Structure formats: structure tokens, C-alpha cells
Amino acid sequence: MEQVIRTRGLTKDYGSVLALDDLSLDIGPGITGLVGANGAGKSTLIKVLLGLVPPSSGEATVLGLDVIRDAAAIRARVGYLPEHDCLPPDVSASDFVVHLGMMSGLPRVAARERAAEVLRHVGLAEERYRPMGGYSTGMKQRAKLAQALAHDPRLVLLDEPTNGLDPAARDDMLGLVQRVGQDFGFSVLVTSHLLGELERVSDNVVILDSGRLLRASQTRDFLDATGTLLVEVIGADAQTRMGHALAAAGVPVQARGGLLALDPAPELGLDVHDLIRDTAFDLGVGLVRIQADHRRIEDVFADA
Numbered sequence: 569m570e571q572v573i574r575t576r577g578l579t580k581d582y583g584s585v586l587a588l589d590d591l592s593l594d595i596g597p598g599i600t601g602l603v604g605a606n607g608a609g610k611s612t613l614i615k616v617l618l619g620l621v622p623p624s625s626g627e628a629t630v631l632g633l634d635v636i637r638d639a640a641a642i643r644a645r646v647g648y649l650p651e652h653d654c655l656p657p658d659v660s661a662s663d664f665v666v667h668l669g670m671m672s673g674l675p676r677v678a679a680r681e682r683a684a685e686v687l688r689h690v691g692l693a694e695e696r697y698r699p700m701g702g703y704s705t706g707m708k709q710r711a712k713l714a715q716a717l718a719h720d721p722r723l724v725l726l727d728e729p730t731n732g733l734d735p736a737a738r739d740d741m742l743g744l745v746q747r748v749g750q751d752f753g754f755s756v757l758v759t760s761h762l763l764g765e766l767e768r769v770s771d772n773v774v775i776l777d778s779g780r781l782l783r784a785s786q787t788r789d790f791l792d793a794t795g796t797l798l799v800e801v802i803g804a805d806a807q808t809r810m811g812h813a814l815a816a817a818g819v820p821v822q823a824r825g826g827l828l829a830l831d832p833a834p835e836l837g838l839d840v841h842d843l844i845r846d847t848a849f850d851l852g853v854g855l856v857r858i859q860a861d862h863r864r865i866e867d868v869f870a871d872a
């Protein structure tokens with residue numbers, strides 16, 4: 569597998585805190601969720617990968633480039649959405665993204681085209697000439713995403729892009745993150761303190777705990793390991809009909825609030841996701857979402 573990010577024994581000692589503790593990680597292409605509680609070391613890892621913070625010991629490469637020797641080359645190829653506000657309030661999103669594109673070497677006309685494209689992509693086509701100081705939090709987060717894409721990077725590091733957003737805006741932002749990964753073909757590392765939020769958009773999940781690697785695996789393995797899936801369907805009698813059909817297919821189902829909770833036995837050897845999709849299609853029922861039961865997925869922390 570092509571390595572996008574590789575660390576070996578990576579340690580960051582801030583003196584009073586060991587923010588990264590002997591971290592060895594291999595991250596391949598696609599969308600990777602980096603999950604951990606507050607203070608777990610997510611932002612520190614991202615800053616080390618960008619060459620913004622020197623590690624105390626150990627090594628790391630990004631796109632095959634060394635974080636100490638090749639920091640400038642890494643920053644030329646990697647987009648970054650910082651966790652804190654980084655937007656000049658008096659500047660419009662358009663001017664800001666054009667400026668960043670030109671700083672990275674694009675001629676003015678190309679930088680303008682690129683800025684218009686990424687701002688349209690994040691849904692800021694209308695507001696792009698307004699000063700960013702007047703933006704809502706949701707618009708600011710989208711402008712931050714746009715600036716990370718300004719120079720056509722190969723990898724983007726997104727530090728809590730959903731921070732401060734209401735549930736609907738969170739869903740929108742996660743949809744954008746997913747499209748960045750899929751449409752533009754970039755690799756993405758995206759952080760959150762909520763595992764349940766990233767499992768929907770990530771191919772792989774890495775969990776940090778006090779600067780140490782707690783777990784790294786395919787998102788699908790998490791779902792398998794934690795068992796219960798929650799399914800939301802819409803339509804006339806959708807929940808009842810879906811429940812009966814899945815039970816008939818050998819998957820026991822319980823109603824939980826407006827959702828169906830499934831505990832597929834692994835020995836069935838079924839691809840439960842496919843079964844759910846096919847069943848919904850056959851019944852003409854609208855499938856809103858399939859997600860792992862968050863309470864169970866929190867147990868990943870408890871187990872370890």
C-alpha cells in the first residue's frame with residue numbers, strides 16, 4: 569500500500585505533557601478519521617506532520633517526505649484546515665483564496681479560477697466577495713476548507729472541521745469532506761473527538777488516547793467489532809416493513825425510537841450493509857442512514 573503518512577516512535581514532549589508518546593502509524597490513501605478526546609494529541613500530530621512543530625524524537629514522513637528535512641515541500645503538497653480561526657476578518661473569501669493560490673505559485677488568472685472552483689465546491693459562491701469577519705461559524709468553517717484546497721494539494725489535514733457547528737451544518741461539512749476525498753481524489757486526514765461522526769465518512773479510523781495509538785483499523789472493522797447497527801428509513805410503514813423483511817432474512821431487528829437496531833450475527837457471513845440497502849430498495853423504502861450504535865462504539869475506549 570502506498571504510504572501517505574508514516575510515523576515511527578514519534579514523540580512530542582512539551583515539558584509538562586507528553587502530547588505524542590512513541591506513536592507508530594501507517595496511513596494509506598482515502599479518508600482517515602483521527603479520533604481522540606480533548607488533549608489526546610490530534611492537533612499536535614497534525615502540526616508535526618506539517619513541520620510546524622518539531623518532534624522530540626522519532627520520525628515521520630508525509631507523501632514520502634521527511635517532516636524535518638522537507639517541511640516546505642510537504643506544505644506545498646498538503647492543505648491544512650487549522651482548528652482555530654485563521655481568517656482575516658477584513659478580507660473576502662475570494663481575495664483570500666486567490667492570494668493563497670498565488671503564494672503557492674499559481675498565476676493570477678489560474679488562482680482566480682481555482683478560487684472560484686473551490687469556493688463553489690464548499691457552497692460559498694454567493695458570499696465570496698463579502699469580508700469574512702461577517703460570516704457565520706458555518707461559513708467560516710467552509711472558507712477554512714476552501715483555503716485548504718487553494719493550491720490543489722494531494723493531501724488535506726482537517727483539524728476539527730465540524731467544530732462549533734449545529735447538527736445540520738455538521739452533516740453538510742462531513743458531506744463536503746467526503747466529496748473532497750471522492751471527487752478531487754485527495755487523501756484526507758480529518759479529526760474529531762466524536763468517533764460516531766467520522767465513521768460515516770472515513771475509510772479508516774485511528775484512535776489516539778493520551779498521545780498513544782489506541783487503535784487503527786478500517787471503519788468497517790469497527791462496525792463489525794461493535795455489533796449493533798442503527799438504520800433509519802422513511803416511507804409509509806417503512807420501519808415495520810423493513811423490520812419484517814430483515815427478520816425474514818435472518819437478521820433480528822428491534823425498534824429503538826425512530827430507528828431500527830440490528831444485531832447481525834457474524835456467523836451469518838452476510839454483508840449486512842448490502843442486505844439493508846437491497847431490502848430497502850426492494851420494498852421501495854427510503855434509506856436515510858446506516859450507522860453504528862454510538863453507545864457501543866464508545867465502548868472501544870472502555871474496552872481498551
Ligand SMILES: Nc1ncnc2c1ncn2[C@@H]1O[C@H](COP(=O)(O)OP(=O)(O)OP(=O)(O)O)[C@@H](O)[C@H]1O
Pocket residue numbers: 582585586587604605606607608609610611612613651761
Ligand atoms: N504549545 C504547547 N505547549 C504545551 N503543551 C501543549 C502545547 N500544545 C498542546 N499541548 C498539550 O499537549 C496535549 C495534546 O494537545 P493537542 O492540542 O494536540 O490535543 P487535541 O487532541 O488536539 O485536543 P483537542 O480535542 O482539545 O483539540 C494537551 O495536554 C495539551 O495541553
Ligand SMILES: [Mg+2]
Pocket residue numbers: 610611612651727
Ligand atoms: Mg486539537
